[in-house]
Amino acid sequence: MAQNVIAIASDHAGFEVKDEVSKLLAELGHEVVDLGSNGPESVDYPDFADAMAMAILDGRASRGILVCGTGIGISIAANRHRHIRAARCCDATDARLARLHNDANVLVLGSRTSGWETARDCVLAFLNTEFEGGRHQRRIDKMS
Ligand code: RB5
Numbered sequence: 001m002a003q004n005v006i007a008i009a010s011d012h013a014g015f016e017v018k019d020e021v022s023k024l025l026a027e028l029g030h031e032v033v034d035l036g037s038n039g040p041e042s043v044d045y046p047d048f049a050d051a052m053a054m055a056i057l058d059g060r061a062s063r064g065i066l067v068c069g070t071g072i073g074i075s076i077a078a079n080r081h082r083h084i085r086a087a088r089c090c091d092a093t094d095a096r097l098a099r100l101h102n103d104a105n106v107l108v109l110g111s112r113t114s115g116w117e118t119a120r121d122c123v124l125a126f127l128n129t130e131f132e133g134g135r136h137q138r139r140i141d142k143m144s
Pocket of ligand 1: 011013014045068069070071072073074
């Protein structure tokens with residue numbers, strides 16, 4: 001698996017935030033796999049959630065970040081894949097706990113619901129928090 005490689009994807013509502021996330025990840029020294037979309041023309045968020053699921057399944061990336069307007073549709077779509085634990089996060093506490101307790105492998109942001117400062121805090125918490133394991137592992141195993 002490509003440790004430290006982060007895949008990013010969004011629909012048309014999220015591509016600007018995705019591009020900001022891409023810049024931030026590069027500044028932090030992460031290799032980024034950008035799965036699109038890349039402009040304002042209307043696309044369907046399930047296609048980008050599926051592309052993320054494939055990138056993690058085939059080992060091109062170890063974790064991912066998804067963006068749509070609310071983060072809701074793309075997280076529902078991503079979580080249809082059994083190996084994906086996608087957490088839609090509204091603040092850094094969500095993102096920290098999603099890693100600590102849920103071993104989330106995909107962070108989901110809403111471009112229309114979170115400002116950039118909040119989104120940035122979510123990304124940093126997601127990247128910098130390790131899974132706690134222990135009793136949480138048992139619960140993860142029941143979903144795998
Ligand atoms: C696209 O207009 C919008 O529906 C989508 O980005 C997302 O918010 C869906 O959950």
